[in-house]
Amino acid sequence: MLTLYQFEPVWGLPNASPFCMKLETYLRMTHLDYQVDTSADVRKAPKGKLPYIKDNGKIIADSNLIIDYLKATYGDPLDGHLSPMDAAVALAFQRLIEENLYWALVYSRWIDEKNWPTTKAVYFSDLPLVLRSIIPKIALKSVTQNLQGHGMGRHTPTEIYHIATLDLQALSSFLHDKPYFMGDQPTTLDASAYSVLANILDDTLTSPLRENAMQLENLGRYCDRMHQAYYA
């Protein structure tokens, strides 16, 4: 059976890692059998990140490459019906969510001073006491460098939340009153969108990111629908 290596769920979310949650949601949407292993050390993961999978002895990392593999191996029940133009739009929105909006979420959790103490307490609560004052500092340094490398971390907080709000507004406008992003049927884009949006809307932390997302009420209703469909 396929094994999904991902982080332990926290905050009542299927996963606080949008990429882990996206892949688990995809597996549920496609009714593929899987088991979860949360014991993997992220530093020893094939690409130093989670999720990755093991299927029939093959190890594959990166949620998008994993989904490509799953489509090639088990078929493509979610996206096969999309026209080339719709598939292009779905890919563009997926990139907006994963390559831009995601980084504002990372910023709000790790760098926003109001949230870092809670993030730290939750993410590192399992560490032995002696490591609890060392590992979070190392992890924070690495996340700060990643945000700088991406470019999002070079902006002011006001600019970051403004950039993210434009993404959220685009998502809200495109979703409009459709049940799913690409229409009446769920597609892979919904696995990606639901995972980042549910993480942003989660009430454990607060930030202008969450407050602005809350104003866009169709996004909250969409997350409720996805939760009911795949995690009720």
Ligand SMILES: N[C@@H](CCC(=O)N[C@@H](CS)C(=O)NCC(=O)O)C(=O)O
């Ligand atoms: N492009 C990758 C991104 C995965 C990713 O960024 N995972 C994060 C958690 S959301 C991670 O493992 N971070 C650990 C680290 O960077 O040390 C995918 O789609 O799977």
